[in-house]
Amino acid sequence: MKKTFLFLLVLSINFSFSQEHAWIYLGGKANVATYLANPLTMLTQKALDRRTNQGISLEFSDVPVTPSYITDISNATGITYVGASKWLNAIHVIGSQADVNALSTTFSYINSIEFADNSLNPGGKVSSSKAASVHINKYPTENTSRIVYDYGQAQNQMEMFNAHKLHELDFTGAGITIAVIDAGFPNVDTNAGFDKIRTNGQILGGYDFVNNSANFYTGNSHGSNVLSFIAGYYDGATKYIGSAPEASFYLYISEDAIPETPAEETYWVMAAEQADYVGVDIINTSLGYTTFDESKYNYDYITDLDGSTSFITRGAEIAYTKGMVVINAAGNSGSDGSWGGRVGVPADGPNVFTIGAVNSAGTYAFFSSKGPTSDNRLKPDVCVQGQGASYINTSGNVSAGNGTSYSSPLLAGGVACLWQSLPGKTNAEIIQYVKESASIYATPNNELGYGIPNLELARSLSVNELELNEVISIYPNPATDNVKVNLPKSMQKASVTVFNVLGKKIITQEINATEKTIKVSHLNRGIYLLKFTNGNMSQTLKLVKD
Template sequence: MKKQYFLLLLVVVNFSFAQIQDAWVYFNDKPSAATFLANPLTMLTQRSLDRRTAQNIALDITDVPVEQSYITQISAATGITVMAKSKWLNALHIRGTQTDIQALTAFSFVNAVKFANHSLNPNGRISTVSTINKPVNKQYEVQTTYNYGGSQNQIEMLNGHLLHQQNFTGQGKIIAVLDSGFTGVDTAAPFQDLITNNQILGGYNFPDRNANYFSRHNHGTNVLSTMGAFVDGQLVGTAPSAKYYLFITEDVNSENPVEESYWVEGAELADYYGADIINSSLGYFGYDNPAYSHVYADMTGNKTFASRGANMAFNKGIVVVVSAGNSGATANPHIASPADAFGALTIGAVDNLEAYASFSSIGPSFDGRIKPDVCAKGAATTVSTTTGTITTASGTSFSSPVMAGMVATFWSAMPNLTAQQVVSFIRQSADNFNAPTSQKGYGIPDFQQALNIALNIETITTTENTIVYPNPAENQITFQLEKNQKGKVCLYDVLGQKIIEKEISSTNNTIDIQNLSNGVYYYNFESNKVFKGKIIKK
């Protein structure tokens, strides 16, 4: 009897090792980094480089692609399928048996392997469910649909109409939409201005690995309409003059961690093209295989793959707008990934009277940070269908893009702001800023107030007596500072690469530039205030 039991145990264990698993394989290095960093246009577009320069963000090794020889060797390994890759996290998303995946650690360039099944990792969480549940119902943070129109309330709630009246409508800004599909965008009347004016710049379908992004699903269509659609008297998006990239990162056929990897790939492609804003009306918590699922304790800002990607995008100068989720009335009411990310501007939902919508996922993050950050209308938001019918739908799926469009409109009014400043001013303008709650975060922003705050800051900054001379200069530059003032100066080239960093003071305020090549350079001086400008080396 004991022998029979032991034999059965062996069969179960062997079956476990034979099951196909999802995992990430992380690499030690990027051997080609120096070559790429010396030739930035081989890894990023000029617009992406310009965004970094404008925000004083230096290029670094995370901008370098994953080493191709590593991808080739992993792809050729026994039983391994490569599903996605991330240069920011220097990793591949792979599928294979536990045995085949663990065998990859024999490669000298592999740093670590992390299984999506938490119980297979050292000190991993033990799953309490041993069977695979029925597929998770993909709601895309959408609630009930109603049959009435009118986008006035969702824009006026944020005082967005006041910016529109000043002719700020998102011009000059690019929004990357990460979603499940965009059927009908190329044919429905509400999107024809975007098509005619070439405001759809392109996109990609990650699950199918092709450029057919007007496909798969209608959720992204509804989402895009709140930002870019225009039907006179029925629906005006919050950023009708912005330009858009459309990325399908969500697979409607299943709920699997590979979608987090597609999400990060989409964010990296948005960065490559120079997008200013990402909208993601997607969230990750439960998966078809419960052994892969997250728990609230994972929502610490930088643990899940998607949240780590969101943080990287923000660090590259992109405002990352993410829906809070629709779990507010469930047994697990808290935000999911990547809404928990440090770098995400997480959006909750309110109704037309600015009251909290009961379905909207709540905060805080597990580590106690304010989430959601702010709110917009997500109950009966006016949207377009794939056929062009103007209707309403509810969910943080729609409060998020309403906000993302307003971010673009606000940023078009103040194009010299950094992503960090944009997020900060939006939070400061919100009606609960001094008393945030777990339901509405800092509350509902007032974008006219945010603009006033930003204009006041700019006025103070530009009238300070901080002078850099001579300019143009040959050998050195001097910062004329106030008595006892000190701070740090960083000097960047036109590609955004930091070339000089020095602490200066009112008595030690010169920087040697004689060894620099002739051309334009940008400086950033940080003290009790921040001063930026450019100098010419001759």
């Protein structure tokens, strides 16, 4: 998934092939107790409010990497500093294998070293199923009163998943903050299609992590196109409305559009950490990684798409635990046999909301990356239009293109509108409602996931739960590790018994105000029945264990 200009690529390589990318994992952090006692030294008030609203506690991963460790390692012989992650307590460096390994003997606080070239790690090996490093073009021309909007050429893509129904109720993303992490945002500061968000102060900031620069109105136009699916707005002779025109935005550059190196994974994690710091609610990323300019860094779709191997996926999973919805394009490798047609990273993350593409008729788009993951989980999660999708280009004209890069932001804006309409919900609940609303939720597949969402239905699933106040609900579903239970307000506790499809009793436990979680990590994949009882009341729910 990389834009390839072979001649320019040869000229632009910054490091010789003898130089290795590596992550240095640290054993501890300084002043942890002090930071945790003074949370505003780590996060903004908006970020803390998001945590409080979702019942998320501060922890070790929120504490910054010890600055002196960064200084020490950056100044070490033969070492070039790339970036650092507080979530993973790691520093990304470039150096010869010998110079990188020497760090562990020089600095006692180093816990371990992980080379991006897996063959250099203890027990590491090169797999024969890795795809060759031949990069294709990564960025293909890819209330009771109701308000009526004219979406112009975006009409079909909006109506397909009923985002327009939320707009009619005046849920247009106001109060929701979205971080777009991409390859660049040229002309967003001048493009007429973004006049509305500029005039209203909806662009809250950004950063270019690739060039370590405060100027984020630069780089590849891919990010500008992506942003227009959410924030673009024309209401004159030209008509166009994005999926969340009232949302606020941070714009972060983590992708260098020409060379493909592991450094971009670290830049992404740094951007996600900054998004957490400023209080972002939703991250949209229309990026993904499979192969690199140097094949020794390539991923193996048979073994590495397990939700925990890649640095970027581990970072994305932590972002989810901080209360953000992490939305990622599935990728455009659907017909790439060398990659098995699979999703890339971080789209393989269990809690990354992975978005595939359909055409204007709602049929699977041939290029959209598919599942399953290496550990046989369903991907993508859902799909919206990404083939023949309309956007505002950097010249300010409405154009059309193909790519899951386009379906991802389209849905991200819709999720913002849904969350605006359901402000008391957690990120997990919002994702679950979208999944349950999708067209083939009961019969998912590895091309479409759960299918095309219906945001009007997603909202009604929650509204019915709130208003009827008489049913038990569970999420996430499907689940991998734990299932959380929502009891009606009138019910203080319930007993739950979990049965397999043969009727065998697997789990029995009590659910109450303090114990709302059912651990299912030890169960085999498949269908289970959860029977809840309370006095004369009984309710049975189906659970899918991934």
